[in-house]
Amino acid sequence: MIRNKTLQDYEQSINQCVRCGACQAHCPAYLQQRNEGAVARGKLAIARAMLQGEVQTGAHLTEDMSMCLLCGSCVIKCPNKVPTDKIVGAVRRELSRQSGVSLTSRAIGAITGSTSLMKKLAQAVRRVSPAVFRKIPASSGLRLRFPIQGMELRTIPLFAPKNLFAYYPEYQPGDPDKPVIGIFAGCGITYLYPEIGKYMIEILRLLGYSIFFPHDQGCCGIPARSAGNGPVIEKLVRQNVAAFSRRRVDYILTGCASCHAGIGELPETMVGPVEEFSSKVMDIHVFLYQQGLHHSLSALPRSTSRIDLTYHDPCHLRTHGITREPRELLQSLPAVRYREMENAGSCCGLGGTFSIAHYEQSQKIGALKAENLKKTGAQYIATACPGCMIQLQDAINQAGLHTQVMHTLELLHSTLTHTADISRLKELLPSVNTNQ
């Protein structure tokens, strides 16, 4: 039986915090707030006291626990690697269990209490086809994560008329000598950006892989983890493990950084037989890199007119050490002039329910990103996570920039399908004004 790890399951990890305070330098929420409740050390002290039954749950405790982007930045910099992001998930589940009210419900309560936010939300909702929204399963992360965030300008209109499942059968055979690839699309790609899913599947098809795309897969569970909804996480994990056990696959690839963390970290967040499933999970960039795609692309002649492009590290790839692969793939593209962005690895500020409960802080973190982006002078910014794409677009709009946000897969796909005529790559990209 698969179940969530409880606070008790994390006891040993919680006790490994030595209170050094190094997390203060790396937490995007702390850098905004500068209060101990925002930072990992404070949360771990509370978690320890909760385990020992030494602290009463109060409004500030709940508030402090909501003040976490689950980005994992503190974990990689922690001398003892205490998995605070996972522990905060467990605390949130514990708080939801105790109070019977999920943090998201509380967060949404906070939004509806704000007139300006409500106005924007209402505008946005008017633009959504209710029919489309109904098709999204109730357990989907989008219900928790995107509708509110989506009020910003172009997000909601992006709800696609057809979702990714409508485009592809469950199984597409390829070269029998090549591995079978399982595709885990995730909610963002399935419902908001099905074209990213199409690029992903078509790149793999071009390279000759067989594709298994189970239509009964669900959300990765990250938004539910963020919201502290334990029962939903368990349901989703069981559903996904079952879906991918219907056919033998060699890899389960993701094109969304959060999904990669959500389904790849199960041995760290769940108790039960999840190891086999999670061990197959790989980010598509890592897979393509391992296949040497960047070498093939580098061998192509460089285009005479190139676009200036930068890259934003999604936290959920960066904290898994995946920073080199997307960059080298982008740098290998013939029509790209790559420009590194200052603090490319700092969080964009979305952070699941964080952006709902703490919209202003989320916007401030986004504004820092926009500032660094502006300095690069890039016309395009690529990233590897639909969540980051939404937040980056929002930050760009707020800052009045004209940079185009795209998924790395879109560029890879354009190049691969038009290698005969590299100069056409520019035409194929979303239109922006370039003077060349």
Added chain:
Amino acid sequence: MLNKDLLLSLERIVGPENVLTEQSDRLIHGYDATQKQYMPDVVVYVENSLQVSEIVKLANQYNIPILPRGAGSGFTGGSLPVQGGIVVVLTRMNAILDIDEDNLTATVEPGVVTAHLQREVEKSGLFYPPDPASKEFSTIGGNVAECAGGPRCVKYGVTKDYILGLEVVTPTGDILHTGGVTMKNVAGYDLTKLFVGSEGTLGIVTRITVKLLPKPAAKKTMLVQFSSIDSAARAVSTIIRNKIIPTTLEFLDATTIECIRGKTGLPVLEKCRALLIIEVDGDQEILEKQTDKILGLLTPLGILESRVAADHTEAEAIWDVRRSVSPSMRKINPDKFNEDIVVPRSKVPDMIRALEKISSTYDVPIVNFGHAGDGNIHVNVMVDLQQPGMQATVDKVLLEIFQTTVDMGGSISGEHGIGTAKAPFLRLEIDPATLHYMQMLKKALDPNNIMNPGKIFLETSPEQLAFPTQLQDDPQ
């Protein structure tokens, strides 16, 4: 239970949203890097010196302790609310008010993170040298309170050498201005020096003017391996005697090397028993000469291997060896007693030998590394306190370490401060008359003993430790 009127007054001063009283709020403002936990009565986040002044006056009125707090990353308990009270958090007073490129000074609020200040002044080609290991998160206010050091202090000195002027809220709530913004200033007593390193017991610093230097153009890093601590120590004194002051001169002893063996990117030789990391800075042309000269001096001393970093990446690889120490040490034993003794430079080998002897006498691992260039040794006694009688053994070990340090003409703390952790040992180093003078000063400036009480001076001396206790503490 906190007085209701006091609470209302605090809310009036800083606004209700900045006064925290929930149990979880108090819990998370009652610890520091010593991992000790106390419970304050109330936590207040402040924004300016006027608020601090009013809060201190209230604390006197209600006779309740007041505890300044920055990043809470101290190693000796300086910010712990050992007697409860009001924790005043200064992290939001984090403005850099001025960087003066003409006079080479910067004026900042105490909550500015040290590394942030360094990055900002470096944008103008300037340099704030003190670099405690915690610089990425510790605040400049905390650095001033503890007089923080760091590896670069060999060449550049410690925090007190860079503080020109302070704004201080005294224990009675007055706002003082010490020193100024000039290099030279002898008007009246040097109160600046009094407050730097006073561990928050004499007041709360609310504004700091620091001296800056021109940023060195470049630096060069080298790693030298030795077959014995003696040859490494000879190397250190040879370098200094030849009038070369490196920026940093870090050493790792044999126990430390055993911890990191096999865990470093750069190879550590089988026969290596001591390791020096030497960094020099300055103009590029001078650096080449300096590294050549250092290698020329060291080669006859019998080094196993030397490696000079060709670029930044290689320098980082060398520093990674040093950085690998702390994480790998935890594998020896779960509990670490982290001391920062300092002895005259020439005594470092004697001290290391004494530490080895203490380690074998009491059969506890002691891992030593640190700043060989200024004699500041990080002594880490690694134990498992779950073992019966271990705490008593640790007490004896620490006492012996400190006594040996003092006997060699050293100090029980180079850069961490006394706080609560080293208070029991202060008498080993400071003679009764001097200690009494310090306590008279404290009493004169803080008559109600509300400013960070219970620090530096022990109120009652623990009898289990056989100290020379001729001088009785004033009960106040």
